[in-house]
Amino acid sequence: MGRAPCCDKASVKRGPWSPEEDAQLRSYVQSHGIGGNWITLPQRAGLNRCGKSCRLRWLNYLRPDIKHGGYTEQEDQIICSLYNSIGSRWSIIASKLPGRTDNDVKNYWNTKLKKKAAMCVQPRCAGGAFSAAPATPPGAHSQCTFAQPALSPASSSVTSSSGDACFATTMYPPAPQLIRFDAPAPAPAPVPQTELAPVPPPATVTAYGPSWASATEAGGVPLDDDVFLTELAGGEQLFPYGDLFTGFAGQPDKPDKATFELSASYFPNMAEMWGTACNTLT
């Protein structure tokens, strides 16, 4: 027994929105708000459209703060670095790019960045998986084996993107020489996805790099994701939000390192991904 459709597709208009419909939706949302229910919004706004269609139109096109096109090099770096780290979680990636929508970022990746990244790649990571890195000579492909997460087959949301992630790693490695992951525990025997804890415990992440080194030298300056992502972005301060990483602690005996707790609530299976990657390394 299938679920009821959200609307009668035969009776609602589909396809491209007209300027009149745009104006009608914009006017209604700006004066009344969404009203807590997209399904009934078209009726209230006098639009012969599916609620889902209205929602998509508003979120991806009509919202006043939307930016279209004109991606900067910093944005490219952020997209590729985050894609490499978390896969195709476009909503999370878009949330780090003010004015960008998940649909926009997804389209941009699929039509431009993916090709751009692929141009400088010859071999893919073996089987799309993380491989222990032999000393790769400096050059276009040296990063491919560095931090490609080994994606568990159970991690369906990211498995299909492993090859692209490899490309992205090559173009914009996830902060090269910046991060190493200390696996929190040996990888457990494979379990069905449904048996995984909904929110895994934070992973301990050991990070390398100028910011971390200077932080520890300074006696343990608290770091947050603004610093982390600023590293990824090549020094640009682009991130208005700040709670990706928590629990900074310097390591007195290792002045070039600092330990983080990775917020599992942000990227629920990131700890799993990276923990697996580290296990593959060691």
Place this chain on the structure above:
DNA sequence: AACTTACTCAACCGCAGCCTG
């Protein structure tokens, strides 16, 4: 100028998860 191919991006589809009664 006409046709074909490649590209872009808005929109649709279906699923998963959350919420509520």
Place this chain on the structure above:
DNA sequence: GCAGGCTGCGGTTGAGTAAGT
């Protein structure tokens, strides 16, 4: 605890346009 409804998300499609021949 369960079922149904709604929202959000990621993958895919297809119309429109640009570029190439």
